[in-house]
Amino acid sequence: MQTEDDRKNPLEHYLGATIRELRLRHGLTIAQVCEQAGISRGMLSKIENAQTSTGLDVLNRIAQALGVSMSTLFRNYDVPDGSAQFVKKGAGMEVVRKGTKRGHTYHLLAYDQGPRKIFEPFLITMDDEAERFPIFEHPGTEFIHMLKGVIEYRHGQQTYVLHPGDTLTFQGDVPHGPEKLIKMPIQFLSIILYPPTAAE
Structure with missing residues (x-):
């Protein structure tokens, strides 16, 4: 003190x-x-x-x-206090995104960002093929990094087969989502970066 x-x-x-x-x-x-x-x-x-x-x-x-x-x-004189948000393994907030089915789990890894969302990082796990895959559209840019499994992912008219270690970056306002689950279980990081508002 x-x-x-x-x-x-x-x-x-x-x-x-x-x-x-x-x-x-x-x-x-x-x-x-x-x-x-x-x-x-x-x-x-x-x-x-x-x-x-x-x-x-x-x-x-x-x-x-x-x-x-x-x-x-x-070196450490007058360094500002840190305010990082630390989320332990398995402690991300489980959320339900519109169009998702049983066997598709979305864990939000950072939240409570203030009055305007800057970004949303999700850990997505898919271990059960749904009858119909969800299609998403949202503002901003999305970045996907594959961790486990193999998935065919659609963005607009194009599809991409993603293996562990692959990344995919795209505009979120173009319809996108899983096209085919090739090898399960599938797990990937999805980070959505939202654009600044007009006032900014």
């Missing part, structure tokens, strides 16, 4: 904590680092505890004593 003192001197606290962490990670004592860097133990102790600021020359000597570059000391 950040203290009031941390907020007043963020760089000193960051550098102190980084230097201490690197020193301990390399199994070095304060005395060893001070001898290599040519500074007093008291000075290094004050730097590690953010009780003093120091110049670039001293920081460079400390970095050399720690066996790292000067840039390593600042």
